[in-house]
Amino acid sequence: MAEPDLWPAHWEADVVLRDGRTAHVRPITPDDADGLVTFYADVSDQSKYFRFFAPMPKLSEKDVRRFTQVDHRDRVAFVLTVADKILAVASYEMLEGHEAEVAFLVQDVHQGRGIGQLLLEHLAQAARERGVQRFTAEVLPDNQRMLQVFYEQGYQVAGGWEEGVMHLEFDIDPTDTAMGVMAAREHRAEAASIESFLSAKSVAVIGASRRSDTIGAVLVRNLVLGDYSGRVYVVNPAADAVAGMPAYARVGDIPGEVDVAIVAVPADAVQDVVLDCAAKGVHGLIVISSGFAETGEDGRKRQRRLVGLARSYGLRLIGPNALGVINTAADVAMNASLSPIMPPRGRAGFFCQSGALGSAILEKVRGRGLGLSTFVSAGNRADVSGNDLLQYWEEDDATEVVLLYLESIGNPRKFSRIARRVSRSKPVIAVRSGRTTQGVPMGHVVRAIEAPGAAVDAMFRQAGIIQVDTLDEMFDVAQLLAHQPLPRGSRVAVIGNSDALGLLAADAAAASGLEVTRSVALGAEAGAEDFEEALDKVIDDPDVDGVVAIYIPPLNAGGAEVANALAAVAEQSDKPIVSSFLGREGVPELLRVPDLAGNTAGRGSVPSYPAVEQAVRALSRVVDYATWMARQPEDDEVLDRVDHDSASRMIAEFLMDAPDGRDLTFAESKQLLGFYGIDLWDRVEVTSAAEAVAAAETFGWDVVLKATAEPLRQRPDLAHVWRNIADAEEMGHAFEAISKVANTVDDAGFVVMKTAPPGVPVRLDGFEDPLFGPAVSFSISGAITELVGDKAYLIPPITMLDASEAVRSIRAAPLLFGHRGSDPVDVDSVEDLLRRVAQLKNDLQQVCAIDLSLVHATADGVAVLDATVRVEPVVDPRSDWFTRRMTAHPGDTIPD
Structure with missing residues (x-):
C-alpha cells in the first residue's frame, strides 16, 4: 500500500450502497495491479468500449501502471471494494486551470447499485480539496447509465456534441441541490439496510443449543413461539437437531437462502461466523454475543475487527451485545430477540442501546398497552445506529411515533439533520442518558462531546425532538401522541x-x-x-x-x-x-x-x-x-456581503505560516469578519497618553480609552474603561486613572476607539466540538450572565426563526425589548449578526473559536466593539462531510 501521508485519512470510507449492503472506498495504490486486472476481466466488452471508446479486451502492463500509480493530487483514482475485490474504479486527471477530466468503470453485475453516484461524490470532494473547481467528461451517447450518473447528481451539467461524443462540464461546488440529492440517496440506502433486518424472510440462529437455558435456545424458542412467518434455521456443528428442527454445521450448509443471521457464539468465534455468512450471501448480522468493547481494551480491538470484517464483506451488523429486533407486523411476526415478550401491535417504533434495559422497556410497553411497530436493541451500536432507524421509520407507514433511548450519539450532526426532517412528519421522543455528565457506557466507542449539555439540548430542540428526562415520561408522551390528535x-x-x-x-x-x-x-x-x-x-x-x-x-x-x-x-x-x-x-x-x-x-x-x-x-x-x-419551514433570505472564498484563502494563508494554528490579530479578525458582513469597529493600540491623544484626534474625539488585558476585564471591581473622552485633558486623566489599576502600562493593553451609542451589551460565541461540530451561543454580556449560565445555544446552519427564538429565549431578553421604559433595541440587527456568526462558523471549520465579547445592541443597529478569533488546522473533518460515509470503525478517529 502507498504511504498514508499521500492522501488524507478521510479519503477512505465504508459506504452503504443503494441495496443496503456495504462496501469500502479508498484511493488506488500500486498494490492494486493484480486486483485491477482481475476486475477488468469481469467487465463486459460493451462497458470497456464505453470507457475507452475503442475495443480494449485487456489492460497492458503500461495501462496497469498508469491506472494504479497516481500522485493523489493531479491524478486521483478511487476503487470501491467488497471483500478486497475491486468492483469499480473512478478517477480524475487535472487539465488546464482548475478543471479535471473524470471517468468511471463499474463491473456490469454491480451496475444499478448506485456505485457511480457514490464514487462521484468522493471524487468531487477529493478534487475540491486539491483545488479543482470543475469536472469535464467525455461520454458516448449510448452510455445512458453514465449520462444518468452525471445528470442526476444535482450539479448544473452543460453538454454538447463533438465528433459523436457528448462533452459534459459542471462545477463541483456542493450546492443545496447536490446536497439534497446526496441526502436522499443516503436515506434510501440506509432505510434499505434496515428493511433487510426487519422484513427478513429467513433467519439462521447460530449457536443454538439443545439445552433450553442457553441464549441460542431462547432465540429459537422466541422466533417459533412468536409465530414468525419466515423460515428458521438452526446452526450447531455438535448436534443433528435442536428444538425439533434439523441443525446444520455451518451457515453454508443451509439449503435455502438466509437473509439474517443471529449470532450467539463466544466472542472469539464470531469472526469465523462472519466469513461463513458472507460466503452464504447473508444480508445482515444480529450479534447477541458479548465480550466486546464493553469488556475493555481487548474487547474494543475485537469489536473493531468484527465491524471492519463485516463491512468489508458487504454486511451490516446490529450489536454486538444486542438484545435483538422485533417486528410485530402480522405478515412478519418476528421476535428475533432474547425477550420472551412479543409486544402488541402498535404505532411506535423503539430504538435503544442497552440490552438489559430493552427487556424492561418491553415489559413496560406491554403493561401500558402502548404497542410497538418495531423494536431494535443495538447493544454496543458498533454499526447500525439510531440514525439508520430514523431513516427507516421515516418511510414506514406502520410507525407514527419514534421512541429513542440514547446512551451515546456517534454522529450528532447527521442525527440532527435526519431528525429535523423526520420530526416534520412523525414525532420523535428521546431520552438521553448521561445528559448532565456527557458520559457514555463502556461498550460505546465514541468520542466524548465537549460541548455543554445546553448546546446538545439546543440541537434536539432545533430538530423538533421531544426530549424527556425519564423512560416513564417518554411513555407518558408516546401514549398521548399514538392515540390523540395534536x-x-x-x-x-x-x-x-x-x-x-x-x-x-x-x-x-x-x-x-x-x-x-x-x-x-x-x-x-x-x-x-x-x-x-x-x-x-x-x-x-x-x-x-x-x-x-x-x-x-x-x-x-x-x-x-x-x-x-x-x-x-x-x-x-x-x-x-x-x-x-x-x-x-x-x-x-x-x-x-x-x-x-x-x-x-x-x-x-x-x-x-x-x-x-x-x-x-x-x-x-x-x-x-x-x-x-x-412553524412553517422558511425560504431564508441569503445573507448578503458574504465572501466565503476570500475568507477561506485568508485562513489558508494564516495556517501556512502557523501550521499549528494561532490567534488572529485585531486587524486580521476585522478583515475576516468583514468577509461575512460583520463590521468590527476600528481601534488604535496605544502605550502612552500622547499616543492616546493622537489616536483620539483621528477619531474626532468622543472616544473611549480601554484596557484590554484579560485580568482587568475579568474584574468588575477595577475600572478599565473611560468613556466619552472629549479632549486631551480628559484623556490624560483617564490614562492616569486606568494605569493605576494595572501593573504597568504595557500590561494594560490600552486601546482608543469611538464611543458607542447607548445600548444593551450582548455577546456572541462560536466554537468547534470534535464530535458535535460547530455551535454558537448568544447572551447578554457580563459576569452575571456567566455565573448564572443565561445563554442560548444554536447549532449551525440556522434559520431566521432559529435566531429569533434564541434571542428571545434567554431570561434577560426583556432588556432588549424596552425593560422598565428603556428604548427597545434593533432586534432584527442582533438576529442578523447571530446568523452571520453562525454561517461563518458553519462554513469555516478552521475557525475553531470566535468570540464577539462586546456588541452594543442599540435602537439603530449593532456595534461590534471587540472580537477574538482563533484558527487551527482541521485534523478530523466534520461528520457532515460532503460525501456519504458510515461511522468509522470503533477506535478510529475519522467521523462519518
Whole structure:
C-alpha cells in the first residue's frame, strides 16, 4: 500500500450502497495491479468500449501502471471494494486551470447499485480539496447509465456534441441541490439496510443449543413461539437437531437462502461466523454475543475487527451485545430477540442501546398497552445506529411515533439533520442518558462531546425532538401522541369530579406554560352523562385546545360508564383528551377504541395517568411539539456581503505560516469578519497618553480609552474603561486613572476607539466540538450572565426563526425589548449578526473559536466593539462531510 501521508485519512470510507449492503472506498495504490486486472476481466466488452471508446479486451502492463500509480493530487483514482475485490474504479486527471477530466468503470453485475453516484461524490470532494473547481467528461451517447450518473447528481451539467461524443462540464461546488440529492440517496440506502433486518424472510440462529437455558435456545424458542412467518434455521456443528428442527454445521450448509443471521457464539468465534455468512450471501448480522468493547481494551480491538470484517464483506451488523429486533407486523411476526415478550401491535417504533434495559422497556410497553411497530436493541451500536432507524421509520407507514433511548450519539450532526426532517412528519421522543455528565457506557466507542449539555439540548430542540428526562415520561408522551390528535394551542380545559385534583391540574398547567381557560367542577357524584355533556361543551369551545379529564369514583362505583363516555367523545374529537382515570397508567381497556386493524388501542383511545401532574406534563410536551410543527419551514433570505472564498484563502494563508494554528490579530479578525458582513469597529493600540491623544484626534474625539488585558476585564471591581473622552485633558486623566489599576502600562493593553451609542451589551460565541461540530451561543454580556449560565445555544446552519427564538429565549431578553421604559433595541440587527456568526462558523471549520465579547445592541443597529478569533488546522473533518460515509470503525478517529 502507498504511504498514508499521500492522501488524507478521510479519503477512505465504508459506504452503504443503494441495496443496503456495504462496501469500502479508498484511493488506488500500486498494490492494486493484480486486483485491477482481475476486475477488468469481469467487465463486459460493451462497458470497456464505453470507457475507452475503442475495443480494449485487456489492460497492458503500461495501462496497469498508469491506472494504479497516481500522485493523489493531479491524478486521483478511487476503487470501491467488497471483500478486497475491486468492483469499480473512478478517477480524475487535472487539465488546464482548475478543471479535471473524470471517468468511471463499474463491473456490469454491480451496475444499478448506485456505485457511480457514490464514487462521484468522493471524487468531487477529493478534487475540491486539491483545488479543482470543475469536472469535464467525455461520454458516448449510448452510455445512458453514465449520462444518468452525471445528470442526476444535482450539479448544473452543460453538454454538447463533438465528433459523436457528448462533452459534459459542471462545477463541483456542493450546492443545496447536490446536497439534497446526496441526502436522499443516503436515506434510501440506509432505510434499505434496515428493511433487510426487519422484513427478513429467513433467519439462521447460530449457536443454538439443545439445552433450553442457553441464549441460542431462547432465540429459537422466541422466533417459533412468536409465530414468525419466515423460515428458521438452526446452526450447531455438535448436534443433528435442536428444538425439533434439523441443525446444520455451518451457515453454508443451509439449503435455502438466509437473509439474517443471529449470532450467539463466544466472542472469539464470531469472526469465523462472519466469513461463513458472507460466503452464504447473508444480508445482515444480529450479534447477541458479548465480550466486546464493553469488556475493555481487548474487547474494543475485537469489536473493531468484527465491524471492519463485516463491512468489508458487504454486511451490516446490529450489536454486538444486542438484545435483538422485533417486528410485530402480522405478515412478519418476528421476535428475533432474547425477550420472551412479543409486544402488541402498535404505532411506535423503539430504538435503544442497552440490552438489559430493552427487556424492561418491553415489559413496560406491554403493561401500558402502548404497542410497538418495531423494536431494535443495538447493544454496543458498533454499526447500525439510531440514525439508520430514523431513516427507516421515516418511510414506514406502520410507525407514527419514534421512541429513542440514547446512551451515546456517534454522529450528532447527521442525527440532527435526519431528525429535523423526520420530526416534520412523525414525532420523535428521546431520552438521553448521561445528559448532565456527557458520559457514555463502556461498550460505546465514541468520542466524548465537549460541548455543554445546553448546546446538545439546543440541537434536539432545533430538530423538533421531544426530549424527556425519564423512560416513564417518554411513555407518558408516546401514549398521548399514538392515540390523540395534536393540539392547536396551549389553552386547556380541566374537567373533573375532584376539586382538589382540579386545582393540582391547574397549578401543573400554569407551571408547564399551559393556560387553563375552562375549569369545570362536576362534583363527587358526577356520572357518565355529566362528563359527556361537559366534554362536548369544552371541545366545542374555540378557546380550548386540549382537555384534562379527572375521574375518581365514589364508593361502590367502577367507572365503566364514565369510561365509555370518555372514549366515545374522544373518538370523535379533533382535540386531545388526557385523563387521570381511577389512577390507572397507560391506556386502560375501558378507555380503548379498537382500530380497523384489530389492535387493542386505536386512534381515539384515551391515555390515563396515575397523577394529574403527569397528564399535564405530557400534554405540555405535545403542545411544544405542535408549536414547533406549526412553524412553517422558511425560504431564508441569503445573507448578503458574504465572501466565503476570500475568507477561506485568508485562513489558508494564516495556517501556512502557523501550521499549528494561532490567534488572529485585531486587524486580521476585522478583515475576516468583514468577509461575512460583520463590521468590527476600528481601534488604535496605544502605550502612552500622547499616543492616546493622537489616536483620539483621528477619531474626532468622543472616544473611549480601554484596557484590554484579560485580568482587568475579568474584574468588575477595577475600572478599565473611560468613556466619552472629549479632549486631551480628559484623556490624560483617564490614562492616569486606568494605569493605576494595572501593573504597568504595557500590561494594560490600552486601546482608543469611538464611543458607542447607548445600548444593551450582548455577546456572541462560536466554537468547534470534535464530535458535535460547530455551535454558537448568544447572551447578554457580563459576569452575571456567566455565573448564572443565561445563554442560548444554536447549532449551525440556522434559520431566521432559529435566531429569533434564541434571542428571545434567554431570561434577560426583556432588556432588549424596552425593560422598565428603556428604548427597545434593533432586534432584527442582533438576529442578523447571530446568523452571520453562525454561517461563518458553519462554513469555516478552521475557525475553531470566535468570540464577539462586546456588541452594543442599540435602537439603530449593532456595534461590534471587540472580537477574538482563533484558527487551527482541521485534523478530523466534520461528520457532515460532503460525501456519504458510515461511522468509522470503533477506535478510529475519522467521523462519518
